[in-house]
Each structure stands twice: as structure tokens, then as C-alpha cells.
Amino acid sequence: EDQVTQSPEALRLQEGESSSLNCSYTVSGLRGLFWYRQDPGKGPEFLFTLYSAGEEKEKERLKATLTKKESFLHITAPKPEDSATYLCAVQSYYGQNFVFGPGTRLSVLP
């Protein structure tokens, strides 16, 4: 059974304090790993897709990386507007189902 875990459950940072969020997964043949951002009262918003180990994607202060067992979302010099819940999801080759992790709640304090 495909599974996704995320750590930490919650993270509080000072503005400018860089850190990383972890997404660990087990999947029978990874088709893709997806990162989403979710703001309160909103649906998840797509950030990145990673397809193979070693791949990296960047967007503004965010960089996502992928290994065969986990993915990291690195946040460089975060700002208060980066505060949100970050969700990770995987899709296997054997189905179209997306399995989501529980998310990491990030708070960036000014």
C-alpha cells in the first residue's frame, strides 16, 4: 500500500530563518511526487512535480528535491506570507490515485 508521511507536523520559523520540510514515501513504482501549499479556507495549490531521484525544482524561496525514499522542500529566507500547510502527494504507475501526506503547518513570524 502506498504511504506518505511528513515531518515535522508543525514548524515555527523566524523571518529569514531557512529550514527544510520532509516527505517520506513508499510507493510501488513512483510516477510522480507532488508538493502543494494550502492556505486556511482554501484548496491545495500546486507547487512542484518531481519524477525521478536527483531531480530538483525551484520557485522563488522554495526548492524541492527528490531521492528514492523521500523529498525535501527547502525554504530559504522565508517571509510571513510563506506561512501555510505544505502537503506532499505521490502517484504510482499502477493507478491514477494520488496519496497525500498529513502535511506540515509552517508559521513564519515577522
Place this chain on the structure above:
Amino acid sequence: DAGVIQSPRHEVTEMGQEVTLRCKPISGHNSLFWYRQTMMRGLELLIYFNNNVPIDDSGMPEDRFSAKMPNASFSTLKIQPSEPRDSAVYFCASCVSNQPQHFGDGTRLSIL
């Protein structure tokens, strides 16, 4: 471009009543997903459709839940009869096959 549109945004009803949630996917997307999100269980897939056909409904919790997709631009999720434990935020998402999903802003459902 209009995103995924869900209605209503909020629904409060009494136990035993029928609840119908609606979703309009992004035009051109051939896959549609219904999710339920709670603090305890996170985001759970209920059912998904490909080209209007239900592919996997193993996440539908009970026979009280049913979903339809009569055409490419509309889907419903129905709960009958509703129970307090059904209270959650229900999300609809759509995508082109194997591409990232785009989510609506959800329906916050409260069953009293």
C-alpha cells in the same frame, strides 16, 4: 481561466437530511477527484472519475455516499442520510490524466 468551482461553500444541515455537493471541473480536464479533509485523517480520496466513468470508489466510506458525473463539466457527491461524523471539508479536484491536480476551494459541511 476559471478554476475548479464548488458549491455550496458552506452547508449546515441536520442529521438525516440529504446533502448534495457540486463540482464543475476545469474545462478540458478528463479526470475528477472527490476528497474529504479532516483534522484527524487529513486529505482522503473518496472517489475518482476518468472520462466521466468512476474508476475507484474504494474510499467512499459507506453506502450513504454516492457520486455521479453525468457529463464532463459537472459532478455531484451526495450523502443520504447525513450523520454528524460526515462533518468535514469536501474538495473536488480535476486534472488531465497523470498531470497535477487542481483543487476547488471546498465545501465546509457541518451536520448537526
